[in-house]
Amino acid sequence: MENNKTFHSSDIIFSSEGFGLLRKTLYENIGEKRAKILLLQFGYKLGREKALELKQYYSDKKELIRWAPLTHINLGHVSKVETNGSSILNENGEIIFIDSIGKWFDSFEADLHTHYHGESNTSACHILSGYASGYLSEIYEIDIYVVEQSCKAMGYPHCTFEVNTKKQWLQINPLILNEFDHQTVAEELEITYDKLLGQKLLLDKVTNYHSQLTECVAKKNSLLHVLTTAYNILNIPIIIKQTNDKTIALQGIDLTTYTNLLEQEPKAVTISKHNETIFEKLGEIYKMTTPIYLDNKVFATCSFLYENPQSLDENDYLFLERLSTVCALCFLKEKISFETTERLKISILDRLIYMKHESEEEFKTHFRLLTDKMEEPYASLVIRCNNKKDTYLPIDYYDQLLQFSQIFKLHYLNALFSISNQDIYVLFSTSTHQNIEEPLLKILNQMQKNNPDLHYTIGVSHPFTQLELFSEHLKQAKQAVSLPRNKSISYYSELGLLGDFLxxxxxxxxxxxxxxxxxxxxxxxxxxxxxxxxxxxxxxxxxxxxxxxxxxxxxxxxxxxxxxxxxxxxxxxxxxxxxxxxxxxxxxxxxxxxxxxx
Known part of the structure; x- marks a missing residue:
């Protein structure tokens, strides 16, 4: 025999005290904010169901509106309802409420709240507000929200409310809509799950990224290898530039393409900042940039480039800042290696200056271990660094020596450096440059840009072929650089009779x-x-x-x-x-x- 069961609506006796306990349990378990939203949505659905039930018996909208306060009273929500104001249709046929306010007397919900929670700082009749909103929304067939303005639970003699359409509330107070349009707990949990899943995937990606970059550092890989590793994980073009805007390295984009993208020199428009990371728009492209520090100074910048803004992730700054740190370690490793080599060169050149070597061949054997490009003829240089007239800052001569050595290398000039009495001594191989003034001027111009508060002059000796004559020709360079001429480079040959005289x-x-x-x-x-x-x-x-x-x-x-x-x-x-x-x-x-x- 087939067992058919049909659901029939029936009244369930549920005391106000029992409902108060249920309400209290909601507050304790899901918190006041979510309990309020849940009660509001519960009331809204009750009101809507009641309106649908009455529509079966009444077709006249005015009659249904007349029943609105009566349903509150008949269900025991309140003892009395007073309403004021009116509603009209605007030129678009939309209903508009005008000063539609009212009072609820002896609200059951306010009494329950006071009994179980004490006096409230905010309105407490969430079911009443939801019920009235759902009932009117169903009757008028548009979104209408009834918002409690004052409540008996707050110490007022009666509860007051205001009625407006959703469109009106958007103009009056948009924040009110957050309570009525709030997602359900299930929707909220689903969103929370999606966020947690996204965070997990991000954490896994960050962990893998950090692990691979850390491995690069541990293995002392080159900067290029680090950038390649980062690009393979992120698939975002990477640019490393010095503070003077000179490009150090590129990955994921070639120099020609990068230059073409910026050839019109678009004005940068800052979109957002996070720590020292800046996200900006340059013409049709987007760039995220963070500084690379070396010795507590900004040495360079590391940037991600986006031709398509849809490929941008708001968490990319995490990867960029980590990459900046690893690049700083690579530069530090190169700096230490460079300085170690320079100290050896200084030591070797000092032995030549103070004649602490047995023979020229012994000296050549030593510095061939460092460089095999120091070939005759040579010239002795003396570089003098002075503050400009309006500045009196201490000069780090060792740092100046390192800067000169690095720039000489960039211009493919072979030289050894040393320091004595605030002068930089240079043994310079002129074998690859017959006219040395042009590269020396370029070097001075670059140093001037890097150190705008300093003034540089260079003295150049006669050329020589025997390394043992370096000290003698060093005196010539000193004499040339000491003569007060308005020239950046002075040659001993220009002294003429004065040089022989001295x-x-x-x-x-x-x-x-x-x-x-x-x-x-x-x-x-x-x-x-x-x-x-x-x-x-x-x-x-x-x-x-x-x-x-x-x-x-x-x-x-x-x-x-x-x-x-x-x-x-x-x-x-x-x-x-x-x-x-x-x-x-x-x-x-x-x-x-x-x-x-x-």
Missing amino acids: NNIDTETLKKTASTQLKDLLIPEPKMQELLYTLYIYLINGKRLERTMQALNLSMGGIQYRIRKIEETIQINLKDSYTTAYLLLLIEALIIMKEIEF
């Missing part, structure tokens, strides 16, 4: 001769130094008063006055060309010997 005269004799000829001008007093400098400028400008006036920024009368004071002090007539040539030779010799400084 090489063939006793320094003490020279000092006595200068003291006899220049007299009080050598006294270290500001006025005498001013006159001595005026004499020097006057002589190197061929005794032309106008050029001297321009060089010293003085009037013609001021120059003439100083010339007379100089002649009175040294008791020499400066119109005598032989005498003035001799004086210029003496002054420049003292400058080169660092007996006087301007």
Whole structure:
């Protein structure tokens, strides 16, 4: 026999106290916020079901509206309902509520809340609000929300509410819709599951990424190998650039394509920031960039490039910042290796300077272990670093040496470096460059860009072929760099007679001769130094008063006055060309010997 069962709706007796306990249990188990939403949705469905039930008996909308407060009372929700306001149709045929407010008297839900939870800080009649909203929404066939404004559970004598359409609430207070349109617990759990699954997949990807990059570091792989590993995992083009905007490395994109993408130099528009990572739009492409630190300074930048914004993941900064750290370790390894090699070169060159080697062949044997490209002819260089006139910062000469050594390598120039008395000494192989001025000027320009607060000058000796002559030619470079000329590079050959003069005269004799000829001008007093400098400028400008006036920024009368004071002090007539040539030779010799400084 077939057993057919049909469900019939029936009333279940459920005391208000039992409902209060159920409500309290919801608050305790799922929290006040979710309990409120659940009760609101429960009431909404009850109201809608009641409206559908009454529609079976009444077709007139006004009659159904009249039943709205009566259903509240008949079900025991409240003892009385008062309503005010009206509703009209706008020009689009949409219903609009005007000042539709009302009161609920003796709300059962407010009483239950006060009994089980005490006085509330917010409205507590969630079922009543939901019930009224569901009932009216079904009757009018649009979304209508009844929002409680004040509640008996908050200490008010009655509960008050306001009625508006969803569209009206969007204009009045959009946040209210979050409670009515909130997803169900099942939907929320599904979203939470999807998020947790996404986080797990992200964690697995991050773990694998970190593991492979850490392995690269442990195996001391090159920067290129690190970038290749990262690109194979992420499939995002990677760019490493120095702070001077010079490209160090690319992966996943070739230099031509990258250059073409940026050839119009689009203005960067910042979209977001996270820590020091910046995400920006450049024309049609997107770029995420983070700094690479070395010795607590920004050494370079690491960037991800996106031609298609849909390929962007908001978590990519995690991978970029990790890659930046690993790149910093690669650069640090290269720096340590480079500095170790440079220290060996310094040690070898110092032995040559101070003649601590047995023979030239022994010296060549030592530095062939470091480089096999140091071939004759050679030149001795002296590089001098000074602060510009408006800056007085301490100079790290060892750091300057390393910078010069690195830039020499970039220009394929072979050289050994050392430091002594704040000068950088260089043994320079000129075998591959007959004209050395052009590459030296490029090097100075690059150093000037990297160190804008410093001024550089280079002295160059005569060329030589025997390494044992390095120290002798080093003196020539020192003399060349010491001469105050408005040139970045000075050659010993430009000294002419002065160079031979210094090489063939006793320094003490020279000092006595200068003291006899220049007299009080050598006294270290500001006025005498001013006159001595005026004499020097006057002589190197061929005794032309106008050029001297321009060089010293003085009037013609001021120059003439100083010339007379100089002649009175040294008791020499400066119109005598032989005498003035001799004086210029003496002054420049003292400058080169660092007996006087301007």
